[in-house]
Amino acid sequence: DTEVTQTPKHLVMGMTNKKSLKCEQHMGHRAMYWYKQKAKKPPELMFVYSYEKLSINESVPSRFSPECPNSSLLNLHLHALQPEDSALYLCASSQVGIGGYEQYFGPGTRLTVT
């Protein structure tokens, strides 16, 4: 099973709202990733968690707050977003360590900020 699930599939929120995106995998992967993807562009890395600890933050604004409650779950908490934050948010997971381990992506959450 190489499935990564994400909820919700679509989200519309106002600039004063607080919402969360959820991601889950049961492949035993110990690295999980959040990406942001704008239309017709490749995914841009936001955060990496390795062994449930934040290992990489690609200078993402604090209105995005990641959380990794356990080895299978990854959340992205959203607060006071701007319209330019509208995008497809992708979660991915992989094994950890030296080597060419593949990343497996979820279907994404289409976020619209009004």
Added chain:
Amino acid sequence: TQLLEQSPQFLSIQEGENLTVYCNSSSVFSSLQWYRQEPGEGPVLLVTVVTGGEVKKLKRLTFQFGDARKDSSLHITAAQPGDTGLYLCAGVDGGNNAGNMLTFGGGTRLMVKP
């Protein structure tokens, strides 16, 4: 900073034609992954190439990793409308305990017309 240049950016062809997508870099990657992404969905992993000079086939798709592991190509034979999508190459820099970072190419948007 590692960069991957992908070409062409956009390709529109008739069903039955052949095509090749290129992914080039001045950097060496430990492996390279190819993904296909349909609108509103997450990227789906097609193949990983690891060894310089490696060739992998997936039905009508042929993937090649350059001898120096700096470039890769994807060749599609007798394209079908179901091949339509965004093709992404992504290089892995080796990986470590912080995760396996992907460097994405800019993507090739393929449209196969019936």
